[in-house]
Structure formats: structure tokens, C-alpha cells
Amino acid sequence: MLEDKRLFLLDIDGTVCKGKQLINGTREFLSEVKQSGGQFVFITNNATKSIQDYIETFQELGITTDYHNFITASYATTRYVKKHYPDQLIYVLGTKSFIRELKRNRIRVTTDCEDAEIACVLISYDNQLTYEKLQDTCELLSTRKVDYIATNPDFVCPVEFGYVPDCGAICQMLEHAVKRSPYFIGKPETAMVDLAIKGNHYTREETLVVGDRLYTDILCGSRAGVETALVLTGEATKEEAEAFEQKPDYVFSSIEALHKAWK
Numbered sequence: 001m002l003e004d005k006r007l008f009l010l011d012i013d014g015t016v017c018k019g020k021q022l023i024n025g026t027r028e029f030l031s032e033v034k035q036s037g038g039q040f041v042f043i044t045n046n047a048t049k050s051i052q053d054y055i056e057t058f059q060e061l062g063i064t065t066d067y068h069n070f071i072t073a074s075y076a077t078t079r080y081v082k083k084h085y086p087d088q089l090i091y092v093l094g095t096k097s098f099i100r101e102l103k104r105n106r107i108r109v110t111t112d113c114e115d116a117e118i119a120c121v122l123i124s125y126d127n128q129l130t131y132e133k134l135q136d137t138c139e140l141l142s143t144r145k146v147d148y149i150a151t152n153p154d155f156v157c158p159v160e161f162g163y164v165p166d167c168g169a170i171c172q173m174l175e176h177a178v179k180r181s182p183y184f185i186g187k188p189e190t191a192m193v194d195l196a197i198k199g200n201h202y203t204r205e206e207t208l209v210v211g212d213r214l215y216t217d218i219l220c221g222s223r224a225g226v227e228t229a230l231v232l233t234g235e236a237t238k239e240e241a242e243a244f245e246q247k248p249d250y251v252f253s254s255i256e257a258l259h260k261a262w263k
């Protein structure tokens with residue numbers, strides 16, 4: 001039941017923000033969630049920004065948040081790697097800032113494909129991508145026994161003028177060459193939802209996943225056994241939602257309409 005929800009797991013792009021603009025009703029909704037003793041956590045596949053970047057962006061939009069309000073695909077990846085590859089060497093194709101974040105979390109990282117100890121290849125969004133990095137990754141994946149993971153399956157990442165290729169597109173390019181595809185950690189896998197529920201002590205029945213995309217947000221909630229709400233301020237349309245295999249439990253025109261229905 002919608003009125004029983006206390007923990008709101010919100011997508012960012014297309015759900016609460018459109019570019020650098022806040023979507024109408026977001027501020028009021030978040031403040032009422034807090035006032036009623038509930039909690040909100042943004043769960044995002046966007047690996048281009050750190051949690052600190054997000055805190056600052058939301059501050060500029062007049063919304064005060066802290067580290068507990070965010071779980072990003074890169075954060076979930078860090079947790080995943082620490083759990084599954086303790087002290088093992090990870091080859092990373094990603095930005096310098098992503099590599100820094102992994103190292104800060106005491107993960108052993110290399111960008112040298114000749115390293116004999118490599119246990120796993122990890123791909124992320126990379127706006128510093130070079131052909132050399134692609135070639136090194138191909139060599140590793142086709143000649144060595146290594147695991148293969150990636151931060152998020154999104155094909156595109158929204159920017160000011162439209163879209164640029166995201167992690168999923170890089171992986172698809174590699175797949176043509178090496179005939180392997182990675183295990184993706186972001187939505188629709190359930191790792192971020194599981195971390196959010198665990199960290200906030202609410203039940204799955206009290207939790208709602210909110211997003212604008214069917215194949216990541218809605219599928220993720222449904223796989224995690226949590227009710228889902230689709231908002232029509234981003235990618236998916238009402239018609240697409242009706243045709244989708246895992247139908248969202250609720251469909252709202254916007255976060256504002258969700259707020260009204262929940263109240």
C-alpha cells in the first residue's frame with residue numbers, strides 16, 4: 001500500500017532532476033518524507049559523479065543531503081569488489097577519479113594489462129577512454145582467466161546537449177571483439193536496493209523504488225521484491241509501461257502526483 005511507504009529509493013535523472021533543473025514538487029516531497037519520519041535515498045547508475053558532487057549539486061538546488069542519502073553504482077561496485085575480491089588485483093578501465101575512489105577504499109588497482117596477478121576486469125564510464133585501453137582490455141579478456149564486471153548497463157548518459165556513450169555501450173563494443181559480457185552491478189541488479197534497505201532498517205513492504213526507466217529502475221525494484229512507481233517525467237511512456245513485462249505497481253505523471261497520492 002502506497003500510504004505505508006517510509007523508505008523512498010529515488011532515481012535522479014528524469015525522476016527528480018532534468019539536466020540541472022529540479023523537477024517540480026521534488027523539494028516539497030522530500031521535506032515531507034523527512035517530516036513524517038521516513039527516509040529517501042537516491043540510487044543512481046550515473047557513475048560520472050561522486051557522492052560529494054551530488055551533495056553539492058543538491059545543495060545548489062536548495063536540498064540538504066548527506067552521504068546516507070546516496071548510493072551510486074560506483075559506491076555499490078566498491079562494496080561488491082571488497083566483498084568478492086578481498087586483497088586481489090583489479091584491472092580497471094575507468095576515469096582517474098573512479099580509480100582514485102577505488103584506491104581510497106583500499107582496493108588494489110592496476111591499469112597495466114601485463115600484471116600477472118589480475119583477478120578481475122572492471123569497466124566503468126570513461127570520458128578519458130583511449131584505443132589503447134580498449135585494446136589492453138581485449139587482450140586481457142581473451143587471453144587470461146579473469147572475471148569480468150562493470151558498474152552499470154546504461155548505454156547512454158544524459159548531458160547538456162543530449163547523450164554520450166555510457167558504460168553499457170563500452171561493454172557492448174568490447175563484446176563484439178571478445179564475445180564476453182560482464183556482470184553489471186548497477187540497476188536492474190538489486191545490489192543498491194539491498195544496501196539501502198539494510199542501511200536504513202525499513203522492511204521491503206515499507207520501501208518504494210521510484211524511477212523513469214523501465215529496464216533499469218522498475219525491473220530493479222521488481223527483482224528486489226519492492227513495489228515500484230514509474231514517473232512519466234523522463235524516458236518511459238505510459239504505453240511502454242503497459243507493454244512492459246514487469247509492470248510498475250504505480251504510474252504517476254510526476255513526483256508531485258506521487259506526493260499527492262501518498263499523502
Ligand SMILES: [Mg+2]
Nearest residue numbers: 011013014212
Ligand atoms: Mg532516470
